[in-house]
Amino acid sequence: AIRQLLDDGVARWAGISNASVEQIDIARDVLGDKLVAVQNQYSPIYLDTQDTLEHCAKLGIAFVCWSPLGGFRKPKDESKFDPFREVAAAHGVSYQQVVLAWELAKGDHMFVIPGAHRPETILDSLNAGDLELTDEELAKLG
Numbered sequence: 001a002i003r004q005l006l007d008d009g010v011a012r013w014a015g016i017s018n019a020s021v022e023q024i025d026i027a028r029d030v031l032g033d034k035l036v037a038v039q040n041q042y043s044p045i046y047l048d049t050q051d052t053l054e055h056c057a058k059l060g061i062a063f064v065c066w067s068p069l070g071g072f073r074k075p076k077d078e079s080k081f082d083p084f085r086e087v088a089a090a091h092g093v094s095y096q097q098v099v100l101a102w103e104l105a106k107g108d109h110m111f112v113i114p115g116a117h118r119p120e121t122i123l124d125s126l127n128a129g130d131l132e133l134t135d136e137e138l139a140k141l142g
Contacts, residue, residue, distance in 0.1 A: 006034050015039060015064070021055045028059065037062040043070035044080045044099060044142075057107045068103050068112040069096055087137050093127070100128030102141045 005011040015037035016027050027035050038056050040049040042065040056063040070080070081095055084102070088095040096114075103112050116122040133141070 003030055019052065021051055024052060024055055035061060037064050039064040039066055041067050042103065043068050044084065045070040045077050053106060057109050062109050062111055065103055065110065065112045068114050069099055083141050087141065091131065093131060094124050097124050097128045097131055100125055101131040101133055102138065104129060105133055105138055
């Protein structure tokens with residue numbers, strides 16, 4: 001169905017969500033270079049999609065990270081954020097900003113879509129794009 005929409009000119013590009021490496025390869029076989037994005041969950045507390053993130057980088061497909069802060073309002077394991085807090089303290093920024101900067105540092109194919117309810121949270125998230133983490137900090141964060 002998606003291939004037909006592409007062929008008919010109804011859509012120019014396609015993306016898939018919650019996909020495994022195998023599913024990405026199947027979609028790529030069907031959609032070819034029209035598959036331009038994969039949207040999967042990824043965060044310090046949800047690293048299960050690391051393989052899909054790396055596969056997207058290899059294929060030149062955008063990886064759109066949903067819930068990049070791991071549902072920080074009620075995280076499953078708060079201790080996973082401790083290294084991010086340490087780096088944040090050294091930079092004088094929020095640990096959420098460090099999390100987003102760490103994710104963005106995974107490659108040019110990486111995009112994050114954090115939720116925000118307050119203007120200051122939106123600005124904090126935007127500033128993550130300007131936060132440069134050292135190689136040592138990135139290694140510490142994983």
